[in-house]
Amino acid sequence: MPETLNSDIRVLLVDDDEEDYFIIQRLFASMRGVQCSLEWISNSDDAIVAIQEARHDVFLIDYRLDARTGLDVLQEVNAIDRSEPFILLTGVGDQEIERESLQLAASDYVVKKNLTSDILSRTLYYALGRKEQERQKLDQLIELNKTKDEFISIASHQLRTPATTVKQYVAMVLDGFGGELTEGQQKLLQKAYESNERQLNIINDLLKVAQIDAGRMEFVPRQTNLSQLLSDTVQDFMPLFESANQGLSGNIPPEIYLFVDETAVKMAVDNLLENAKKYSESGASTSLKLEKTDDEIIISVVDEGVGVTNPDKLFQKFTRIDNKLSTEVGGTGLGLYWAYSVVELLGGTLRYKPNTPVGSQFILSLPLL
Amino acid sequence: MNKNTVLIVEDDNDLRDAYVMILKSEGIDTRSAENGEVALQLINTEGDPGIIFLDLRMPVMDGISFLKQYDAPKHENTEVIVFSNYDAKNEIDAAYELGAQRYVLKARAAPKELIRIVKTILS
Numbered sequence: 001m002p003e004t005l006n007s008d009i010r011v012l013l014v015d016d017d018e019e020d021y022f023i024i025q026r027l028f029a030s031m032r033g034v035q036c037s038l039e040w041i042s043n044s045d046d047a048i049v050a051i052q053e054a055r056h057d058v059f060l061i062d063y064r065l066d067a068r069t070g071l072d073v074l075q076e077v078n079a080i081d082r083s084e085p086f087i088l089l090t091g092v093g094d095q096e097i098e099r100e101s102l103q104l105a106a107s108d109y110v111v112k113k114n115l116t117s118d119i120l121s122r123t124l125y126y127a128l129g130r131k132e133q134e135r136q137k138l139d140q141l142i143e144l145n146k147t148k149d150e151f152i153s154i155a156s157h158q159l160r161t162p163a164t165t166v167k168q169y170v171a172m173v174l175d176g177f178g179g180e181l182t183e184g185q186q187k188l189l190q191k192a193y194e195s196n197e198r199q200l201n202i203i204n205d206l207l208k209v210a211q212i213d214a215g216r217m218e219f220v221p222r223q224t225n226l227s228q229l230l231s232d233t234v235q236d237f238m239p240l241f242e243s244a245n246q247g248l249s250g251n252i253p254p255e256i257y258l259f260v261d262e263t264a265v266k267m268a269v270d271n272l273l274e275n276a277k278k279y280s281e282s283g284a285s286t287s288l289k290l291e292k293t294d295d296e297i298i299i300s301v302v303d304e305g306v307g308v309t310n311p312d313k314l315f316q317k318f319t320r321i322d323n324k325l326s327t328e329v330g331g332t333g334l335g336l337y338w339a340y341s342v343v344e345l346l347g348g349t350l351r352y353k354p355n356t357p358v359g360s361q362f363i364l365s366l367p368l369l
Numbered sequence: 370m371n372k373n374t375v376l377i378v379e380d381d382n383d384l385r386d387a388y389v390m391i392l393k394s395e396g397i398d399t400r401s402a403e404n405g406e407v408a409l410q411l412i413n414t415e416g417d418p419g420i421i422f423l424d425l426r427m428p429v430m431d432g433i434s435f436l437k438q439y440d441a442p443k444h445e446n447t448e449v450i451v452f453s454n455y456d457a458k459n460e461i462d463a464a465y466e467l468g469a470q471r472y473v474l475k476a477r478a479a480p481k482e483l484i485r486i487v488k489t490i491l492s
Contacts, residue, residue, distance in 0.1 A: 160454070161381050164475050168387040171479045177394065200476045207456040218459050239482055263461050270474075 009036045009124060010055065014047040014073065015062040015089065020112065024060070024120075031121045044068040051077045056084060058124055062112075063090040063097060071097070074104040083135055085127035089115075107131065149210050156207045163200050170196060205334040209317070212341050217264075219345060224262040226297065227254050230290050233266060237273050244277055247285035256292050259369055264342050265299075268350075271339045272301040272362045280305035280359070296348075297366045304359040311352045315340040370400060370411075372446055374418035375487055377401040378408045378435065379452065380427040388422065391480045397487055404428060405435030412439070417447045420490055423469070424452045425460045433463050441468025448490055452478065 011028070015021055021040045028038050039056070041047045044065045051059060051073070061070040068076075070088050079086045085107035090097060098109045107127040110119070170193045172178070174186065181189065211217055234250035241248040269288070276286040284304040291298040313319040318333040336350075343350040348366040355361045370376065375392055377399065379385040385401050392399040400418065402408035404427045412418070425432035432451065441449050451464045451472040461472050473486065 161384070165381060165383045165387065167476070168384060168478070168480075172387060172391065175480050177390065177480070197476075204454060204456070204476060207454065211456045211458075216459070218462070220462050239485060240477070243481075263458055263465070267458065 009034065009128070010057045011036050011038050011060060011124070012047070012050060012056040012058075013038060013040045013060045014042075014044070014065065014070070015040070015060075016042050016065050017062070018042070020062070020089075023112075024115070027115060027117045027120050030117045032117075034121050034124065036124075044073050047073060048076055054082075054084070058084055058128060059086045061086060061088055063088055063101075071100055071104055074101065074106060080105040083131060085131045087123060087127055149214055152206055153210050156203045156210075160200070160203045160207070163196060163203060167193070167196050167200060201335075202332050205332040205338065209334045209338050212338060212345075217342070217345070219261040219264060221259050221261050224258055224260050224265070225255070226258050226260075226265070226290060226299070227252050227256045229262060229266060230269065230288055230299065233269055233273070234288055237270075237277075240274075241277055241286065244280075245282040246277060246280055248273075249285065249287045251287055251289040253290060253292075256290055256297065258297050258366060260366060261346060264346055265366070268339045268342045268346075268364060269299060269301070271335055272364070275335060275362075276301050276303035276305060276360070279303070284359070292368075295368055297368060299364040299366075301362045301364075302355055302359065303361075304355065307354055307358060307360050308352060311354075314352050315350065370415045370418040371398075372417075372419040373491060374398045374400060375420045375422065376408060376411070376418040377422045378403075378405065378427070378432070379422070379424040380404055381424075388478075388483065391483055392487060395484050395488075397484075397491075405430030405432060405438070408435060409438060417444050419447060420487060421447060421449045422452055422473070423449055423464075425457060425464065433460060433467065436464060436467035436469065450486070 013021060013024055015024070021042075025038060025040075028036050039050075041050055044067070047061070047065075050056075061073055063070040065073070070090075074086055074088075082105075086105065087108045087110060088097075088101045088106045089110055089112050091112055093111050101109050107130060108123050110123055170189060173181070174189055174193060230252050231250060234248060234252070238248055273286065273288065280286065280303050286301065286303040286305075289298075289300045289302065291300075308314060315336050317337045319337070340350045343364055343366075346366060348364060351363045351365075353361040353363060375397055377385055377388045377392075379388065379401070380403050382403070385403065389399050389401050400411065400415075402411055405423075406429050408421070408423075409430070423432045423435065430438075436449070441447070448471075449464075449469040451461060451469045452475050453461050453464075453472045454475055461469075464472070473482075
């Protein structure tokens with residue numbers, strides 16, 4: 001038996017007809033085995049306020065109210081996402097209204113003239129019971145999802161350290177720490193290095209997305225010299241682009257400040273620059289631009305890479321765009337989803353535009369406060 | 370230790386050895402510690418290094434606890450660089466609050482990159 005039935009059930013009746021209220025009140029009075037307290041509201045405005053206050057266990061809502069119908073009320077209070085059951089009352093049976101009320105998550109649909117105290121108590125009993133079961137199932141799913149996130153996080157952390165170590169040692173051999181390599185050895189080892197790099201990218205993507213999805217990334221805005229931040233970023237990334245025989249330049253005017261979480265901006269920009277490098281071929285060039293307009297700051301990463309042929313789902317989770325480099329560079333389709341989420345949490349937007357004649361533009365806008 | 374010394378604080382033995390080997394190959398005076406506590410002892414007996422590369426997640430004493438005890442802002446001739454990852458933003462922020470000056474993503478700390486960072490700071 002659902003927990004709520006053991007105690008007083010607080011019922012809110014929304015009905016514009018006082019006569020109906022008296023009838024239902026009498027039905028409640030003659031119900032056996034169920035303790036209820038009934039509150040009556042006669043107009044939709046007050047009803048919406050009362051429903052949002054969440055003081056009741058169940059709502060009985062008449063279909064015909066005032067300017068709003070009962071269905072409008074269900075929609076406005078977002079009944080689908082609420083834990084209390086909504087029961088729609090109507091004067092006459094109407095399949096269309098019944099269908100709509102189900103879609104708007106009404107637990108039941110009762111024709112008033114058929115109401116008896118038995119039917120009413122059974123309706124309340126089942127509606128509350130079903131909601132309780134739903135809630136328990138939802139709790140189980142939330143718990144299960146948390147366990148899954150924790151598993152991914154622990155597994156990925158454990159995988160990351162040895163993969164990072166492999167990368168470090170292979171890079172050392174490639175750089176001649178173990179003596180000079182033949183051209184053949186260099187080529188084979190380069191393959192191992194790239195493969196390991198893909199593996200690390202995947203692990204890092206999984207970890208950073210698990211963190212942002214769990215809402216564990218905290219933001220600390222402070223006055224930030226974006227010009228300095230982005231100039232440093234260009235300098236930091238220069239060796240990475242040079243090692244791939246690619247160019248990187250900055251178009252960064254001095255002294256542009258913004259009250260923002262500096263680390264988050266840097267991480268999002270880092271992610272876009274890494275992508276630009278990954279999806280460009282030898283000889284291509286990428287530029288990082290900073291602009292200030294009247295109401296926003298625009299940071300754009302413009303590359304001459306392979307571009308995006310179908311950008312519709314670009315920022316969605318697990319989306320990987322097919323292009324001539326996508327099998328080669330590897331990835332999870334999580335990087336841009338992550339960057340998009342970070343920028344959104346900063347109150348900004350991240351957009352894609354094709355670059356002419358080739359390549360991509362990723363445009364990060366942050367509002368000026 | 371002196372202003373030309375680099376101190377690596379990292380709990381993974383192989384990774385720590387790799388960082389030390391890389392910097393020593395360039396003739397850079399490099400020391401190491403496997404956690405924050407060992408690093409503090411080393412600094413107490415031998416003085417401040419010029420650069421500290423600090424891992425954040427370590428047993429015994431992690432990077433954040435190390436920074437609290439070391440009180441980095443009082444050691445203005447020592448630059449603290451945090452080794453980190455994209456999913457460690459909260460820890461990076463905490464480290465910055467405690468006086469760390471920059472971070473290096475571990476996945477990008479390739480030999481040449483490490484050498485470049487150290488040489489830029491020491492010059």
